[in-house]
Amino acid sequence: MATPRIRRFPAAVLVLVGALATAHIGATLAFTGPATPVKESLQPGLNRYFLGPLDQGWSLFAPGPYSQDEYMLVRACVSDRDVCAGGTDAGAEFTPWRQVTAEEQEAVKYNVFADRETRISKVIHGRFWSAAAKLNDEQRDMAEGNHIDGDPVFGVDLNSSKASEKYSPAQLSTLRSYQRLEDTAVGLGTLYMRQQYGDSVTLVEVRMMRESVPAFDKRHEKNPTRSQSWTNIGWRPATEFDEQVSAAWS
Amino acid sequence: MVLSADSAPVRTWLRRQRHLPARLARRVTTWFIEDRHGDYGFAVMRIASGIFLLGWLLINLPIASRIWGPGSAYMQPYREILGYRFPFDILQHAGPGLFWLWYAITTALVVAFLLGWRTRIVTPLLFIAYTTLNGQNTPISDGGNYFIRIMLVYLILVDVSRRWSLDARRRAAKRSAETQTGSVLHNIGLCLVVAQICTVYLEAGLYKVQGDLWQNGTAVYYPLQSVAYGVFPGLADLLTYFALPVFIATYVTVLAQIAFPFLLFNTITRRAVLIALLGMHLSIGVLMGLPFFSGIMASADAVLVSGATWIAIVSWLKGTLLGNRITDSLAARFRKRSSRATAKGGDDEVEEAEPDTAPAEPGVRA
Numbered sequence: 001m002a003t004p005r006i007r008r009f010p011a012a013v014l015v016l017v018g019a020l021a022t023a024h025i026g027a028t029l030a031f032t033g034p035a036t037p038v039k040e041s042l043q044p045g046l047n048r049y050f051l052g053p054l055d056q057g058w059s060l061f062a063p064g065p066y067s068q069d070e071y072m073l074v075r076a077c078v079s080d081r082d083v084c085a086g087g088t089d090a091g092a093e094f095t096p097w098r099q100v101t102a103e104e105q106e107a108v109k110y111n112v113f114a115d116r117e118t119r120i121s122k123v124i125h126g127r128f129w130s131a132a133a134k135l136n137d138e139q140r141d142m143a144e145g146n147h148i149d150g151d152p153v154f155g156v157d158l159n160s161s162k163a164s165e166k167y168s169p170a171q172l173s174t175l176r177s178y179q180r181l182e183d184t185a186v187g188l189g190t191l192y193m194r195q196q197y198g199d200s201v202t203l204v205e206v207r208m209m210r211e212s213v214p215a216f217d218k219r220h221e222k223n224p225t226r227s228q229s230w231t232n233i234g235w236r237p238a239t240e241f242d243e244q245v246s247a248a249w250s
Numbered sequence: 251m252v253l254s255a256d257s258a259p260v261r262t263w264l265r266r267q268r269h270l271p272a273r274l275a276r277r278v279t280t281w282f283i284e285d286r287h288g289d290y291g292f293a294v295m296r297i298a299s300g301i302f303l304l305g306w307l308l309i310n311l312p313i314a315s316r317i318w319g320p321g322s323a324y325m326q327p328y329r330e331i332l333g334y335r336f337p338f339d340i341l342q343h344a345g346p347g348l349f350w351l352w353y354a355i356t357t358a359l360v361v362a363f364l365l366g367w368r369t370r371i372v373t374p375l376l377f378i379a380y381t382t383l384n385g386q387n388t389p390i391s392d393g394g395n396y397f398i399r400i401m402l403v404y405l406i407l408v409d410v411s412r413r414w415s416l417d418a419r420r421r422a423a424k425r426s427a428e429t430q431t432g433s434v435l436h437n438i439g440l441c442l443v444v445a446q447i448c449t450v451y452l453e454a455g456l457y458k459v460q461g462d463l464w465q466n467g468t469a470v471y472y473p474l475q476s477v478a479y480g481v482f483p484g485l486a487d488l489l490t491y492f493a494l495p496v497f498i499a500t501y502v503t504v505l506a507q508i509a510f511p512f513l514l515f516n517t518i519t520r521r522a523v524l525i526a527l528l529g530m531h532l533s534i535g536v537l538m539g540l541p542f543f544s545g546i547m548a549s550a551d552a553v554l555v556s557g558a559t560w561i562a563i564v565s566w567l568k569g570t571l572l573g574n575r576i577t578d579s580l581a582a583r584f585r586k587r588s589s590r591a592t593a594k595g596g597d598d599e600v601e602e603a604e605p606d607t608a609p610a611e612p613g614v615r616a
Contacts, residue, residue: 006279010430014282014438017407021438025445032453051333053381054403057388057396062457063464066479067472105477112481112539113305116390117313122478123389127328180327187324213475216468219490241323244345248321 032056068210070129071101072121074189077203081237084203085148097207100192101125124188125208128181132208132231134174143182146235148203153179187239191249194238206233286409286428286436290557293366293413296405298549299398300364303380306395306542307357318386319349325387334385337378341386356383366415373410377402394546400446401550407439413557443553448511451527455507464504467497473538481539489537503530514554524551 006014030039031046039046050056077084079092086092101121107114135143139154147153156163158176167175189204208231214224281287307314315321318341326342334342341349356379362372381399384391409432411417463469473479474486490496506526513519528548535544552560571577 003276003280004283004430006283007430010283010434011279013431014279014434017435017438021442025442025449028446028449029453032449034456048333052335052385053333053338053377053399055332055388055396056400057391062454063459063461065461065463065469065472066476067463069477102477108478108481108539110482112536112541113309114539115310115313116317117310119390119478120317127389180331183327184324187327191321191324213472216471216490216493216496219471219475239324244320245323248315248319248346 028056068212070122070125071099071209071211072125072185072189073097073099073101073207073209074192075205076189076193076197076201076238077235078197078200079202081148081202084235095193095197098192098196100189121188121192124181124185128185129208129210129231131174131178131181135178139175139178140231143178144232144234148235148237150237153182182233182236183239185233186236187241190239191241191245194246195249201238203235204238205235208232282434282437283430284433286412286433288440288553288557289409289412290414290560291553291555292405292408292410292440293415294552294555294560295401295549296366296369296410297364297414298552299401299546300360302394302542302545302549303360303398304357304364305545307353307360311353314353315346315349317390318383319353320344320346322387325389329386329388332385332388334382338382338385341382352379352383356380363410366411366417369409369411369415369417373402373408374406377406392540392543394540394543397450397550398546401443404439404442404446407435407442409433409436412436440553443550444514447550447554448514451507451510455504455510458504458507464500467500468493470499470503471496479538479540481537486537499533502526506530520554524554527551 027042027046027049030036030042031050033039075097076095077092078095083090084092088094104118104121107118132140132143142154145153152158154163154175156166158172158179163172163175185206185208186204189206190201193201193204210229212227214221214226218224310317329342341352344352356376359372359376359379363369363376377399380402384395384399409428458464458469461469463472471490474490475483480486506523510523510527513523528551531544531548535541572581
């Protein structure tokens with residue numbers, strides 16, 4: 001049987017789309033692979049290419065499996081902000097700590113088809129923790145401090161020219177990443193607390209806690225130790241959301 | 251230039267091989283135009299991933315507003331820099347009306363995709379709709395969501411509805427011819443899908459090798475014993491009680507992932523590695539409560555199973571599920587009832603019965 005001959009247009013398509021596909025897979029390999037001089041030379045183009053719809057955010061439990069449970073805890077001040085600033089001595093009313101992640105994950109047990117609400121705070125924890133880990137000691141102290149009047153956490157608006165003067169581009173990038181995730185965590189914390197305490201929530205405080213799974217060789221112990229580590233966000237003003245956001249959480 | 255006697259065989263060999271590049275090019279182009287490869291595998295991938303996507307959307311329906319809709323505004327500081335530009339950012343400030351309309355359209359597109367209805371149009375639209383929804387809250391996604399989003403880009407090129415679909419029935423009825431360009435795009439899409447699967451497994455395996463817990467053979471114990479992924483704590487305790495099964499599961503996972511691309515070249519090793527990975531996905535899906543992640547990953551692996559195998563599996567399933575006493579008696583009752591109705595209704599209302607075998611589907615016409 002004679003082999004079919006390729007026509008001109010399909011041949012052109014084969015060459016053009018084939019070249020693009022090869023380039024794309026090559027870029028994928030370079031982007032997702034280990035740090036190499038080739039990868040370095042292709043940056044920042046690679047990062048830009050794989051932003052958004054082409055994001056390759058899979059990790060498949062590599063290089064380390066999930067071995068520490070990630071928790072988010074929130075509490076709020078439900079008095080006027082000025083009163084809150086004075087603390088309990090000034091008559092401020094504080095809510096107990098709410099274990100947001102533990103509440104979410106109650107639905108996971110014996111439920112293979114749990115919805116993703118069981119992961120909301122856990123996934124924010126994961127991203128926040130990585131960003132916070134990049135802060136130096138001084139920056140971490142600033143982040144753990146209280147900033148209840150909306151003053152910048154790191155003393156300067158991170159999008160201003162002053163910030164560019166104060167910090168190197170790499171430092172500024174780290175701080176901005178942290179700030180975005182802190183705002184996200186505070187926003188989620190606000191919604192959870194408003195869900196429970198309504199509009200009286202004026203300030204929120206968020207804590208992230210990691211609790212290790214008992215080591216493999218300790219698995220037969222009756223009460224194996226689970227070590228904990230914490231990263232805290234100091235008191236922050238409750239995030240303001242519009243009505244339709246509140247309605248979704250009511 | 252003087253060639254020694256020793257170089258004569260080399261010259262002869264080179265002369266004989268002078269048409270090799272042309273032959274190779276012809277073989278490659280023929281492969282790209284003669285058929286749309288992996289069509290049954292794509293049908294299984296389309297149906298399976300469609301079912302999982304539909305399940306994902308329906309299970310998360312009650313809380314969709316909080317994780318992707320207007321209630322997900324807390325994600326705005328994070329998501330606004332992720333590079334989702336128009337049309338993928340359309341939901342970022344949308345109200346409930348637009349959000350729920352988008353959600354309904356996405357669900358409808360998933361159903362159309364699953365059934366294989368107008369997939370040349372539906373697949374790109376589904377990519378846009380699903381990616382936009384997903385972009386609202388990327389951290390809430392699991393690996394399967396990332397994977398299917400990338401796959402949908404490639405599936406735009408692929409004739410995913412060539413088999414077992416509404417499109418296939420329509421095409422068979424119309425006897426519409428397949429174009430060379432369509433076949434070329436389909437086969438490039440297949441190459442991309444296979445390359446992506448290989449990349450994911452190989453690199454995940456290579457990264458795992460670098461992790462201490464994977465090296466010491468205890469890695470699978472940890473997620474199973476965590477609160478977040480330990481769906482069945484008692485079962486996890488049982489499975490991780492002895493070190494040997496944990497060690498075997500850990501090492502098989504790593505070895506299967508690293509070896510995956512290389513084991514595809516041989517039929518027997520390919521089947522072995524696909525079965526190993528299917529087992530891994532099933533375990534993750536059930537024991538760790540990640541059915542959508544596992545299901546979507548496994549559905550992509552379907553492309554690597556040959557058409558003959560899929561036909562054999564479907565025939566076996568038909569025989570097992572339909573060829574038993576219960577279904578036979580149900581079918582006989584149904585036939586009896588419908589023949590009575592036909593006798594009452596007259597000849598005008600009789601529609602042509604479905605043939606037992608599917609109509610011949612169009613082949614590639616050069």
